Amino acid sequence: MLYVYIDPARMPAEFRNDVASAPLAPRLFFEDMRLWSTALKLRRLIETADSHGSGYLEALGIVLAHELMSQNVEGTHVETAVRGGLASWQERAVTSYIEEHLAEPISLATLAQLVRLSPFYFCRAFKQSFGMPPHRYHSGRRIELAKTLLAKPSSSVTHVGMALGFRETSSFTAAFRKMTGLTPTAYRRSLT
Numbered sequence: 001m002l003y004v005y006i007d008p009a010r011m012p013a014e015f016r017n018d019v020a021s022a023p024l025a026p027r028l029f030f031e032d033m034r035l036w037s038t039a040l041k042l043r044r045l046i047e048t049a050d051s052h053g054s055g056y057l058e059a060l061g062i063v064l065a066h067e068l069m070s071q072n073v074e075g076t077h078v079e080t081a082v083r084g085g086l087a088s089w090q091e092r093a094v095t096s097y098i099e100e101h102l103a104e105p106i107s108l109a110t111l112a113q114l115v116r117l118s119p120f121y122f123c124r125a126f127k128q129s130f131g132m133p134p135h136r137y138h139s140g141r142r143i144e145l146a147k148t149l150l151a152k153p154s155s156s157v158t159h160v161g162m163a164l165g166f167r168e169t170s171s172f173t174a175a176f177r178k179m180t181g182l183t184p185t186a187y188r189r190s191l192t
Contacts, residue, residue, distance in 0.1 A: 084128045157172070
């Protein structure tokens with residue numbers, strides 16, 4: 001969770017009139033991806049506590065203020081979720097968890113519990129949001145990472161498969177061929 005307080009007195013000069021006419025209200029659970037991306041960059045920079053990044057920290061603060069003010073002036077624009085799908089925070093939580101655990105088996109119950117839904121409803125909502133079941137999404141992300149790893153000639157096909165949680169090269173090859181239509185070796189040859 002990230003809390004940000006912007007002192008109106010320290011806002012950039014060009015926004016002071018806007019703040020006076022339409023003050024920034026406290027916000028919770030915003031869903032603007034530009035705003036979210038800037039806030040995450042700001043959080044990472046604060047967590048690393050790098051003294052050399054103070055100019056960058058100030059610049060990110062100004063960018064965040066600009067994005068907040070432009071959203072305040074334009075009016076709140078929230079992307080509507082797909083009816084019956086997951087909320088944006090749930091999509092982020094699930095995709096982040098999957099990305100962090102690509103090489104591990106992930107149960108449907110674990111993902112459902114993460115977003116506080118029953119496994120049945122979660123599976124239905126996930127498919128509505130992503131157009132595929134959670135297992136296929138997880139497998140697809142593993143294969144996308146495999147493609148990246150296969151582009152490095154130093155990694156063997158067996159090593160890539162093991163790194164992604166496949167116990168045998170044959171199961172990795174079968175999963176890769178099912179998703180791409182090529183074996184890992186053929187894919188690697190196609191890159192050269």
